[in-house]
Amino acid sequence: MLAAAQHRTPRRNRIIRTLVAAGTGAAVLALPLIGATAASAATPAAGSATSTASTTLAGYPNNLDGWIRESLAIMAEKKIPGSYNGIYRNIIRESSGNPRAINLWDSNAAKGIPSKGLLQVIDPTFNAYHVAGTSFDIYDPVANITAACNYAAARYGSMDNVHGAY
Template sequence: MAVHRSPGARARRHATPRPAVGATRAGAAAALGAVTTGAFTALIPAVDAPVPVAAEDVSTPSVATTLASVSIPIKIDEDGHHTSKGAFVPVRSVADGAADTPGEAQLAQLDKAAGIATRIAEMAAKQQAEQAERAKVDALIAKGGLDGWIAEALRVMDLPQSLAPAVKKIIMKESTGNPNAINRWDANAQRGTPSQGLMQTIPSTFRKFVHPSLADKSITHPVANITAGVRYMIATYGLRTLEQGGRRSAAGHYVGY
């Protein structure tokens, strides 16, 4: 059925300012109807739709969210109909009033990803530090000498290398760093069991406390002797005494163990 309009209505219609060619997306969305179905949003001409309003006049959430679906410039003819050619790009439907910012789920995912990246970086840094420490110990062991023997003994016992200075203090007090040192004058020597080696252990103590992996070594073997002396000291006096560099008298003087 034809629709007749009164001359006055037509006059009022054409009295409204016309939009320029290539009208703004906001104006086109207001002039055309927004139809949302599922995941697609398209624009269709509305019956007796008013002439598009300026972008600054658009304020309702439904119109504002519709603007995100337009991907081509829209042209309006003198009768208020769109004449643009092309296709509207499908977009995700946005509910009225929804914030145009990342949701809590997206932000949570970003935080999680950042946390994982931080942990990976920390693990990498830790691995690099451990590799550097191993390289340092390897170099000491390869060089040999007292520092190398101590480093190897601590590694065999799976003790931290930070104990090396304390162990060295004890060794220097007991044998001055001589792996073949034998005490021939103390009470043990008088009983026929002289203290021997870097940490001056007697044979029975050496056999009981030497690390199992070195049980076939002699009492004067540098690394084996250190493991026996350190393990005996920890078992008898505790790790704290070892960390302090051996036993001390009330006056602070070293006391043999």
């Protein structure tokens, strides 16, 4: 096609389209912030069961980062020591971040009480160190982290002091 016959968009139209696209992008980014500051938490219907890990009412994402941060908030309330880095390091070593992980081959499994969840806790330890306000489901990420950190605090001073199987 000859240069003289090509369609040319006027410069002004390109600038307007760019500004509109930028404004739309900014609005999309701002919406979650506006919603988060204006939203109020809904209360679950009577009789409905909610898992601490799946809820977003507390403002924590349903992922490893959110589970650790929510656990740390509960731990702070209950005065259970531990840091994000200490918890994260142990989770990655124990379960690679899989809240449904289960160990079916170690000595605990041989005794019929396999280690479960993010921090590979056995049922008796989970029950003994369960933290009030968290789920009684050992696979619930927040409950698993918080109970394991409560156990580590009692046994080692903090999850931060755990550098191997515990």
